[in-house]
Amino acid sequence: MKFENLGYEDIKADLKRLDDVMDDYGLVRAEQWDYERVSYDRKFELKEGVFYLRVLGYAVEGDVGANKAVIQLLTPLLGKHYYPHGVEYGEGENFPKTLVSQCEKILTEVKSVVDSFQTNK
Structure with missing residues (x-):
């Protein structure tokens, strides 16, 4: 699931x-x-399963490995984890409203x- 229209693409x-x-x-x-990309995750363990809120970004300046970078964020995602295959973000997934x-x-x-x-507002 994508969290569109929150303005993360402008950050x-x-x-x-x-x-x-x-x-x-x-x-x-x-x-x-890695040296060009970042991923921030928060894990939610619910009775319906394990879910991850993920915010991705990439370096537009500098180097992530050196901890000196300007990060362009992307549209946040919510996914459900399926063992052993990984996390699915598809539109066909059902996510608890809460x-x-x-x-x-x-x-x-x-x-x-x-x-x-933020820079370059």
Whole structure:
């Protein structure tokens, strides 16, 4: 499921500050990066299954490995994990309404904080 129309595609922000804000909302980069891309994930374990809220981005300046980069964010995703195959983000998936609402709230709050320091507004 894509969370479109939240304005994430317009966000360019400093990697270190972005890491701090995302971490405050439980979205962790951990080892999910390479020199040009990042992925922030938050895991939700519910009776309906295991779900992941994911925010992806890529470096438009600098180097992620050096922790000195400006990151362009992409449309956030919500996916359901299926063992052993991985996470499915397809439109055919059913997501609990309470989870979707919780994710929208998190994404709205994150965007509000990031908007205060993003580059190239």
